[in-house]
Amino acid sequence: MPQITRRSLAAATAVLLGATALTACGSSDGEAGADSGPVKLTYWAWAPGMDKVAALWNAEHPDIQITVQKQASGDDLVTKIITAAKAHKGPDLVQAEYQALPTLVSNDALADISDEVQGAEKHFAPGVWQQTTFGGDAVYALPQDSGPLMFFYRKDLFEQYGLTVPTTWDQFAETARALKKKAPKKALTTFSANDAGLFAGLSQQAGAKWWTFEGDTWKVGVDDAATKKVTDFWGGLVAEGAVDNQPMYTPAWNNALNTGEQLAWVSAVWAPGVLTTAAPDTKGKWAMAPLPQWSAGENATGSWGGSSTAVTTDSKHKAAAAQFATWLNTDPEALAALVKESGIYPAATAAQTSGALAKAPGYFAGQPDFYTEAAEIAKTTAPAAWGPNVNVAYTAFKDEFGKAAKAKTAAAFGEALAAVQDTTVNDLTKQGFEVAK
Amino acid sequence: MTGLASPTLRKAAPAAGSTPGVPQGPPRPRRTALLPTAALVLGALYCLLPVAWVVVAATKADDELFSTFTFLPGSGFADNLGDLTAYRDGIYWKWMGNSVLYAGLGALLSTAVSAFAGYGLAVYRFRGRELFFNVMLTGVLMPPVILAIPQYLLMAEADLTDSHVSVLLPLILSPYGVYLGRIYAEAAIPMELVEAGRVDGAGEWRIFSRIAVPLLAPGLVTIFLFQFVAIWNNFLLPFIMLGDDEKFPMTVGLFTLLKQGASQPALYTLVITGALLAVVPLIALFLVIQRFWSLDLLSGAVKS
Numbered sequence: 072m073p074q075i076t077r078r079s080l081a082a083a084t085a086v087l088l089g090a091t092a093l094t095a096c097g098s099s100d101g102e103a104g105a106d107s108g109p110v111k112l113t114y115w116a117w118a119p120g121m122d123k124v125a126a127l128w129n130a131e132h133p134d135i136q137i138t139v140q141k142q143a144s145g146d147d148l149v150t151k152i153i154t155a156a157k158a159h160k161g162p163d164l165v166q167a168e169y170q171a172l173p174t175l176v177s178n179d180a181l182a183d184i185s186d187e188v189q190g191a192e193k194h195f196a197p198g199v200w201q202q203t204t205f206g207g208d209a210v211y212a213l214p215q216d217s218g219p220l221m222f223f224y225r226k227d228l229f230e231q232y233g234l235t236v237p238t239t240w241d242q243f244a245e246t247a248r249a250l251k252k253k254a255p256k257k258a259l260t261t262f263s264a265n266d267a268g269l270f271a272g273l274s275q276q277a278g279a280k281w282w283t284f285e286g287d288t289w290k291v292g293v294d295d296a297a298t299k300k301v302t303d304f305w306g307g308l309v310a311e312g313a314v315d316n317q318p319m320y321t322p323a324w325n326n327a328l329n330t331g332e333q334l335a336w337v338s339a340v341w342a343p344g345v346l347t348t349a350a351p352d353t354k355g356k357w358a359m360a361p362l363p364q365w366s367a368g369e370n371a372t373g374s375w376g377g378s379s380t381a382v383t384t385d386s387k388h389k390a391a392a393a394q395f396a397t398w399l400n401t402d403p404e405a406l407a408a409l410v411k412e413s414g415i416y417p418a419a420t421a422a423q424t425s426g427a428l429a430k431a432p433g434y435f436a437g438q439p440d441f442y443t444e445a446a447e448i449a450k451t452t453a454p455a456a457w458g459p460n461v462n463v464a465y466t467a468f469k470d471e472f473g474k475a476a477k478a479k480t481a482a483a484f485g486e487a488l489a490a491v492q493d494t495t496v497n498d499l500t501k502q503g504f505e506v507a508k
Numbered sequence: 509m510t511g512l513a514s515p516t517l518r519k520a521a522p523a524a525g526s527t528p529g530v531p532q533g534p535p536r537p538r539r540t541a542l543l544p545t546a547a548l549v550l551g552a553l554y555c556l557l558p559v560a561w562v563v564v565a566a567t568k569a570d571d572e573l574f575s576t577f578t579f580l581p582g583s584g585f586a587d588n589l590g591d592l593t594a595y596r597d598g599i600y601w602k603w604m605g606n607s608v609l610y611a612g613l614g615a616l617l618s619t620a621v622s623a624f625a626g627y628g629l630a631v632y633r634f635r636g637r638e639l640f641f642n643v644m645l646t647g648v649l650m651p652p653v654i655l656a657i658p659q660y661l662l663m664a665e666a667d668l669t670d671s672h673v674s675v676l677l678p679l680i681l682s683p684y685g686v687y688l689g690r691i692y693a694e695a696a697i698p699m700e701l702v703e704a705g706r707v708d709g710a711g712e713w714r715i716f717s718r719i720a721v722p723l724l725a726p727g728l729v730t731i732f733l734f735q736f737v738a739i740w741n742n743f744l745l746p747f748i749m750l751g752d753d754e755k756f757p758m759t760v761g762l763f764t765l766l767k768q769g770a771s772q773p774a775l776y777t778l779v780i781t782g783a784l785l786a787v788v789p790l791i792a793l794f795l796v797i798q799r800f801w802s803l804d805l806l807s808g809a810v811k812s
Contacts, residue, residue: 117764118769141753143763147747154660155751158669160669329575
């Protein structure tokens, strides 16, 4: 049927025409009114209640209006921000975890706002501030919240088994062994191969520097002496069975905390919030102490989690965005709202003991000076050294240490650490960075 | 396609076995095939247990979720429902509405495109037909996931990102839908019928809309359901395309409840309740539409 050909072609092109027609009518809902009226800024954040905090700002600043677009946190968001930056469609402001900042900066997603945020430095502890500047003159973000590591334990069970709160890691190991002797079914805590962030914080306390930058080459020190020390310590405890080897944040782990099968948790200042859902029956039975030290008399901690507010390179109103970021993270009213609405632990030192944080959390009712002590501990946070492929190192950690935790031998842990180092170095080289061997 | 024809086949099978001449004695005692039955029961459990878990877990309050026995129903379903509705001024129902919009409109448009293209490929002969079809087939093999980022960059060129259109547009052309459309049209539309229409003076559009579409209906229903489910469950495309959480579909919205940062516990009870409610429209859709499936390839107007 040759006469059909013309019509059939028309039918086939209808597919394409339909698509173009939609394109045409869709383009009208773009960014109308971007340069008329007040400055409109979009802010990608995941902290709960951030829209309510932004509403406070919007009420006072009719000329700069913030729209919070709530996102899911994690590495996926980093990918999303980088993709948006490549297409120049990014929002004006983003919430970013400290360890994601080098990745975002090396992908040219974040703007240097050092001129716009002059004078903000004094509000933060040096160890925290350094994470947003990488020790240089540029400022890529303002610290929002931090997660200094601490030691959380069941006060009642420690008394029942006659255990003392460890102040050094040696004592920590002794405590774990003593408990195993008295109650073989219980464990002091667990080594979780799922939580690279905690391991990074523990290494940070020991003085590890996983990524360092000199001239124009990166040096990866995931297997440096300090990290080896931490690996050997936990690997040894798992191998001899003194601590459990199951991951955290699972129903089984929740149950172990709730029933007192595990007596302690090395965690960050935000632990009370997690315990509320993980161990609902243990309210009021917990206490907090500083993280054990590597040698007696030392005073250092690491951090787990924590995030910052950054301005993107795509933003057409960087000054206005930086002004909002400064208000959000240094203004007492904003910080009080962040603590109340978002449940964060503020990075700004002045806010760590005021407002809602003047009172201890419900789970630590027996410790009225919880946040005063926490603020003292926060001051001792050791500096962290993040690089452009933290996500790769974290994934490798989960894989390799997961295997080691199952194998339950000290040697397996050593091999796992070497494997993480190799994977991280190889990936960095593959990405085109200069890496010192 | 096999899924469509199987009910008829199953009905037809015993009739085919009763060949004339073979004496039909009393029914032999039925032997249960133990092994296949056991395998099927295991398979059914494997599929149904997670569903049962979601149903039971949705009834548990926050403090019951991880501390009570897994399959013991809890006491918090009404509270969970209330909390979910109250969460950020009912944004969950906005996500549900968005999902209905993306899946409903997307599946409808995609079905239309598949019908046009499938009919065209099946009925008309033109140069490049097989080439076009084969290129289409490679599209079937391409997982949509790897296209999400290129599609995002394309949308960004057209200044369409972060809009409803950006999620709908890439879903309209479904290679699998076109493939099904062609296969189905070839089987269901006899050329005699098309030619009879032409002899009677009907235009091509009239032949398509009045003769072909009714014949294609069961196939189109399949394509619609298939696309609806695919879009309903789609995650990566809307995740990359949309920044504004008011435009999120349910999948991306629930993900934000799960990932609230290291310092915040995930809102498990809300996510589980939300996930349970998210299945309800799918089940309803299947119940309403499945009766169209009982029509099969045999409905038509010519003797073969």
